Amino acid sequence: MENNALSIRGLHKRYGDKIAVQDLSLDVPKGSFYGFVGPNGAGKTTTLSMATGLLRPDAGSAEIAGVDVWKHPTEAKRRMGVLADGVLLFSKLTGEQLVTYAGLLRGMDRETVATRTEDLLRVLGLEEAAGKLVQDYSAGMTKKIALASAMVHAPELLVLDEPFEAVDPVSARTIRGLLDAYVASGGAVILSSHVMDLVQRMCTHVGIIAHGQLLASGTVDEVRGDSDLETRFVELVGLEGTDQELSWLKA
Numbered sequence: 460m461e462n463n464a465l466s467i468r469g470l471h472k473r474y475g476d477k478i479a480v481q482d483l484s485l486d487v488p489k490g491s492f493y494g495f496v497g498p499n500g501a502g503k504t505t506t507l508s509m510a511t512g513l514l515r516p517d518a519g520s521a522e523i524a525g526v527d528v529w530k531h532p533t534e535a536k537r538r539m540g541v542l543a544d545g546v547l548l549f550s551k552l553t554g555e556q557l558v559t560y561a562g563l564l565r566g567m568d569r570e571t572v573a574t575r576t577e578d579l580l581r582v583l584g585l586e587e588a589a590g591k592l593v594q595d596y597s598a599g600m601t602k603k604i605a606l607a608s609a610m611v612h613a614p615e616l617l618v619l620d621e622p623f624e625a626v627d628p629v630s631a632r633t634i635r636g637l638l639d640a641y642v643a644s645g646g647a648v649i650l651s652s653h654v655m656d657l658v659q660r661m662c663t664h665v666g667i668i669a670h671g672q673l674l675a676s677g678t679v680d681e682v683r684g685d686s687d688l689e690t691r692f693v694e695l696v697g698l699e700g701t702d703q704e705l706s707w708l709k710a
């Protein structure tokens with residue numbers, strides 16, 4: 460267990476009649492870059508929310524570096540940084556204030572927070588926007604400032620829900636560089652994404668989820684076998700709505 464930055468066992472969540480996540484278990488080894496992929500509505504956000512203490516599971520458990528998220532939330536949260544999908548930020552703060560606030564909330568001293576905030580804003584290309592209110596940021600800038608807030612306390616695990624959504628290719632490359640350096644220094648990342656090519660290039664491990672169940676997991680090479688990840692994904696998940704045409708869709 461302790462070789463894992465994140466260990467999920469038997470997580471289960473139902474919304475009314477809908478089972479969103481079904482008896483799901485997975486491990487993210489320390490020092491790994493884990494891609495969590497699946498079609499829309501597969502249960503990625505629900506799983507990551509339960510694994511990070513944002514959503515209470517109906518059953519199952521999650522441990523961050525051996526610490527139970529639901530039994531010892533404060534200790535577990537100290538060890539992780541979370542970029543959640545659709546969670547509101549304090550948008551009346553400036554970018555600099557938001558990252559500073561995140562650091563102080565984690566009990567860090569002001570001097571360290573100030574140095575790290577400056578470093579993160581520089582690396583993420585947000586220096587000029589540091590004094591601007593977050594409500595005036597573009598979608599991509601908002602992702603970057605949320606990522607900086609998740610990293611400022613140098614956690615052991617980063618949990619990132621769709622970190623590249625709405626991010627332009629130059630910024631995406633910046634974020635990739637930052638995450639690669641973080642993993643090379645011993646951190647672990649789990650990120651959800653729809654972009655197979657990106658997961659194949661960036662990640663060491665991958666888990667494929669559909670209908671709330673994990674269909675495959677392991678190293679990227681193990682899961683993709685002789686083909687590429689996208690082909691394997693489509694084989695496992697199945698195509699939808701193929702061969703159907705819209706007879707009226709003509710220019």
Ligand SMILES: Nc1ncnc2c1ncn2[C@@H]1O[C@H](COP(=O)(O)OP(=O)(O)OP(=O)(O)O)[C@@H](O)[C@H]1O
Pocket residue numbers: 474477478479497498499500501502503504505506
């Ligand atoms: N609060 C909720 N109430 C009811 N149903 C929900 C709720 N949140 C999620 N669901 C349902 O649970 C299922 C899993 O949703 P989830 O958001 O976890 O999927 P996802 O893999 O993150 O999807 P996407 O890639 O589209 O973001 C979906 O069928 C969704 O409609």
